[in-house]
Amino acid sequence: MDDAEFRRVHRRELIEDRINGASRLARQALDSLGAFAQSCSADGVAELRRACLDFAEELQYARPSMAPIYDLVERWSTQVARLPDQDMDGFRRAAARIAQELTDASLRAVDDIASRAARLIGQDAVVITHSLSSTAQATLRDLAPRGVHAIVTEARPGLEGRRQALHLDQCGMPVWFITDAQIGHFVQFASVALVGADAVLRDGAVVNKAGTYLLAIAAQSHNVPFYVCCESFKQAPYTSAQFDLETVDPEELDAPRGRNITPYNVYFDITPADLIDAWIHEDGITHPTDRAPA
Amino acid sequence: MDDAEFRRVHRRELIEDRINGASRLARQALDSLGAFAQSCSADGVAELRRACLDFAEELQYARPSMAPIYDLVERWSTQVARLPDQDMDGFRRAAARIAQELTDASLRAVDDIASRAARLIGQDAVVITHSLSSTAQATLRDLAPRGVHAIVTEARPGLEGRRQALHLDQCGMPVWFITDAQIGHFVQFASVALVGADAVLRDGAVVNKAGTYLLAIAAQSHNVPFYVCCESFKQAPYTSAQFDLETVDPEELDAPRGRNITPYNVYFDITPADLIDAWIHEDGITHPTDRAPA
Numbered sequence: 233m234d235d236a237e238f239r240r241v242h243r244r245e246l247i248e249d250r251i252n253g254a255s256r257l258a259r260q261a262l263d264s265l266g267a268f269a270q271s272c273s274a275d276g277v278a279e280l281r282r283a284c285l286d287f288a289e290e291l292q293y294a295r296p297s298m299a300p301i302y303d304l305v306e307r308w309s310t311q312v313a314r315l316p317d318q319d320m321d322g323f324r325r326a327a328a329r330i331a332q333e334l335t336d337a338s339l340r341a342v343d344d345i346a347s348r349a350a351r352l353i354g355q356d357a358v359v360i361t362h363s364l365s366s367t368a369q370a371t372l373r374d375l376a377p378r379g380v381h382a383i384v385t386e387a388r389p390g391l392e393g394r395r396q397a398l399h400l401d402q403c404g405m406p407v408w409f410i411t412d413a414q415i416g417h418f419v420q421f422a423s424v425a426l427v428g429a430d431a432v433l434r435d436g437a438v439v440n441k442a443g444t445y446l447l448a449i450a451a452q453s454h455n456v457p458f459y460v461c462c463e464s465f466k467q468a469p470y471t472s473a474q475f476d477l478e479t480v481d482p483e484e485l486d487a488p489r490g491r492n493i494t495p496y497n498v499y500f501d502i503t504p505a506d507l508i509d510a511w512i513h514e515d516g517i518t519h520p521t522d523r524a525p526a
Numbered sequence: 527m528d529d530a531e532f533r534r535v536h537r538r539e540l541i542e543d544r545i546n547g548a549s550r551l552a553r554q555a556l557d558s559l560g561a562f563a564q565s566c567s568a569d570g571v572a573e574l575r576r577a578c579l580d581f582a583e584e585l586q587y588a589r590p591s592m593a594p595i596y597d598l599v600e601r602w603s604t605q606v607a608r609l610p611d612q613d614m615d616g617f618r619r620a621a622a623r624i625a626q627e628l629t630d631a632s633l634r635a636v637d638d639i640a641s642r643a644a645r646l647i648g649q650d651a652v653v654i655t656h657s658l659s660s661t662a663q664a665t666l667r668d669l670a671p672r673g674v675h676a677i678v679t680e681a682r683p684g685l686e687g688r689r690q691a692l693h694l695d696q697c698g699m700p701v702w703f704i705t706d707a708q709i710g711h712f713v714q715f716a717s718v719a720l721v722g723a724d725a726v727l728r729d730g731a732v733v734n735k736a737g738t739y740l741l742a743i744a745a746q747s748h749n750v751p752f753y754v755c756c757e758s759f760k761q762a763p764y765t766s767a768q769f770d771l772e773t774v775d776p777e778e779l780d781a782p783r784g785r786n787i788t789p790y791n792v793y794f795d796i797t798p799a800d801l802i803d804a805w806i807h808e809d810g811i812t813h814p815t816d817r818a819p820a
Binding site for chain 1: 681700708709710712735736738739743791
């Protein structure tokens with residue numbers, strides 16, 4: 233595979249992934265960058281650096297609603313741009329090491345958040361969750377031995393909730409598996425709602441898989457606290473009004489065909505801050521009272 | 527097909543229908559009763575009447591969340607119970623005629639409601655709807671020439687929203703077709719939410735396909751009025767607390783298999799009265815201010 237082909241394949245994998253959450257895909261982007269820095273056939277350090285930064289920019293904008301991809305890749309680029317013009321091998325090793333360090337930091341953040349979230353939720357809870365988040369998954373894994381029980385949605389159209397359910401099943405956690413439309417009925421049986429995030433906006437609103445906003449309003453209607461796991465890498469420098477939600481291929485819906493029918497597949501939605509009871513990040517937990525008024 | 531087989535087949539069709547709404551299925555039950563009264567091989571009027579009333583009772587409880595089936599079949603039974611002990615042929619004809627009259631009354635109610643609802647909604651509206659209701663469908667058909675545009679959900683797991691979309695497409699109405707999970711994002715583009723009902727409870731709450739409650743809370747959050755089409759046949763003598771929601775075969779979800787995974791397919795949910803802005807029935811429109819406090 234030549235350099236151009238490598239970039240195309242890795243960018244496409246990132247774009248077409250309908251299963252994994254933003255943090256996991258950000259780490260995948262870092263892996264791609266580390267591998268590219270080592271294999272790229274540049275003629276000299278300057279050309280290698282340029283190719284690396286170009287590829288990074290491609291990946292950064294591949295999933296515009298997923299803030300950690302932008303953020304972690306940006307951190308990588310910033311550090312790679314400052315690497316000394318040493319020998320090629322040294323540059324390659326350093327670029328790969330930076331990718332690995334950022335991946336490690338991301339994984340540590342997931343672990344830190346999972347511990348905090350598990351402590352906050354406590355034993356014997358019934359946790360309702362939507363879509364697949366590596367952080368929410370790690371939290372539930374921590375809670376599996378503590379009598380916790382999960383309500384998991386299928387999450388159409390990607391159906392990544394099926395993977396979430398299988399993971400929890402393997403951890404020995406009882407799972408009630410429902411359609412997205414049943415959230416309204418089942419939220420009354422939950423003691424807490426827990427989701428990951430693809431981005432956290434400047435106003436505290438959270439971008440996550442479509443359906444998250446419905447879960448949040450249903451939770452509020454039933455006084456079920458709504459918690460979001462969000463690493464600091466997920467901050468996006470926009471407000472809800474400025475943020476464009478990513479729309480993906482509507483073919484996934486297998487919609488009926490008709491000249492007047494237009495299927496939409498807006499993959500994410502925005503849950504405003506006033507529906508969120510805790511933002512759990514690696515440095516602590518923010519509650520609504522901690523936030524300055526918008 | 528002998529009588530027992532006829533009853534089994536018709537009852538099963540009613541139970542297994544995952545597409546049609548409660549009013550249409552109630553009319554189907556009346557059709558079955560009319561046909562049974564004409565074909566049943568009873569020995570004398572007394573035996574025929576008994577067989578008819580037994581079959582009616584079977585159908586009445588076939589779909590416990592669908593009030594019009596209970597109500598219209600109950601009306602049929604009441605009238606059939608009072609038919610004079612005339613000759614067999616006269617009894618058969620009368621029983622079939624009663625079924626037809628009740629069907630006609632149901633269809634008139636649908637038309638009356640559709641006209642009222644269409645006047646209430648008016649032209650150039652954007653109507654968001656969930657699941658398949660013959661009354662909501664008739665309303666939208668009336669509105670098709672008036673610049674009205676629909677947002678239609680797929681309605682997992684039965685996917686009867688696909689049929690709704692095709693019907694509106696044939697009426698020439700522009701349809702945006704979305705997953706149930708996208709309700710939260712798309713409700714902001716709607717000017718009104720319109721649904722049918724499987725039952726209207728004593729406290730004004732509405733039983734309808736799972737997902738309706740989510741639409742109602744999302745509509746309220748965006749100040750989008752939420753209207754329900756509900757023939758008088760849909761009144762059920764229960765409150766929300768007393769009402770048991772029908773659960774159907776969870777195999778429909780194609781859930782992942784695991785010893786700790788339990789799929790649920792609760793087909794309906796309950797939308798409380800305080801989320802409803804108008805109950806549209808054949809005799810008029812009830813607004814929240816018209817209702818006595820619960």
